[in-house]
Amino acid sequence: MATRDHLRHEMAIRLLTVSHIDQLTPSMVRVTLIGDALEDFSAPGPTDHVKVFFPDPATGELTIPELRADGLHRPTDGVIISRDYTPRQFRPAPFGAAELDIDFVLHAPDAAHGNPKDPAGGGPASAWAAAAHPGDEIAVAGPRGSHLAPRDVSEAVLIADETALPAFTRWLDLLPASTRITALLDVADEEVEPYLTSEQLKRASVEWLYREDGPGQLDEAVRSLDFAPDVYVWAAGEASSLVPVRRYLKHDAGLRPDQLDVQGYWKRGIVNRDHHEPIDPSDPD
Known part of the structure; x- marks a missing residue:
């Protein structure tokens, strides 16, 4: 767990x-x-x-x-x-x-x-x-509270767009050194890459997904992964794009609630969305 x-x-x-x-x-x-x-x-x-x-x-x-x-x-x-x-x-x-x-x-x-x-x-x-x-x-x-990084996972998968890169780098800092990290970064184009330092790139196996190359890349990348039994998956970014990702991880990949945290940091057409809102109201946790 x-x-x-x-x-x-x-x-x-x-x-x-x-x-x-x-x-x-x-x-x-x-x-x-x-x-x-x-x-x-x-x-x-x-x-x-x-x-x-x-x-x-x-x-x-x-x-x-x-x-x-x-x-x-x-x-x-x-x-x-x-x-x-x-x-x-x-x-x-x-x-x-x-x-x-x-x-x-x-x-x-x-x-x-x-x-x-x-x-x-x-x-x-x-x-x-x-x-x-x-x-x-x-x-x-704030902050009003803190959820600390899990201490007992051998593998973590981190998914982020530009708005979630600061949190992604905090995960790199705070996960145990023994945790193997796979990262899927869904960004506009290669100009975002200098955000990560060389040390951060060494900490994780990073796959850059450029939205300018077309839609559907994130879904395909997630479905291509093999998940360890104790994997922890965190994903954050545009809420609508993460709904199918969450559904796949929850229902097809069979991850338990304690293994999965998907957060909609923003949503197309919604100003100042509360990221505490359920990302998929039709399929609550």
Whole structure:
């Protein structure tokens, strides 16, 4: 049985400042945040997420909920704009400022929505990240909890599109060194490849699937795999494309619920989808 321990964290909303920005690929940037509020930050799980609050593009005003003893309270005015993101890396600093890295896709990762190189295809979060400068302020809430990586699997299969690459790299960091990892990365084209370091590429057997080469590649790649009895499979990305993947793994490959975690990080035509929603309501867990 693949066991993932669960930790709870005290809720916090942290006002943070952009320290610097790194261009990772033509379509992805890493924003490094600093602030005294990071002192007690913790995100030890590979799929942890925080809610990031962005300024209103129309006014530049950053509006965030107020955290009270009885929970979160929405302010009476102002526009709240938030999205969920994986905290890519947190570096506590006993001698200096703690740093939190969050990686952003600068445009919609679905090439069917227009030119995949055009940042204008993204929403307010990617627009903010594309224009961010040191000194800009945003707020980060959470994480509320952490599901740790399983400690008792000999083999893991990890499936991700661009939006899930930060979580994918956290899996590489946090799975036991003895776990053999197979990765299927469903991305627009080869320009995404520099996101992974040479060390990360050595950690897993990676197959790049380029959507510009045509549909159906992910399904075919998943069906071609042989699964060990104790395999753990994690998949995240566009919800609709992962429905047939989940159905195959659950029903045809016969994976148990504790061996399978499929998350829809976004969905075509849906703005700010809650990734906690069932990926396939007709076939719940």
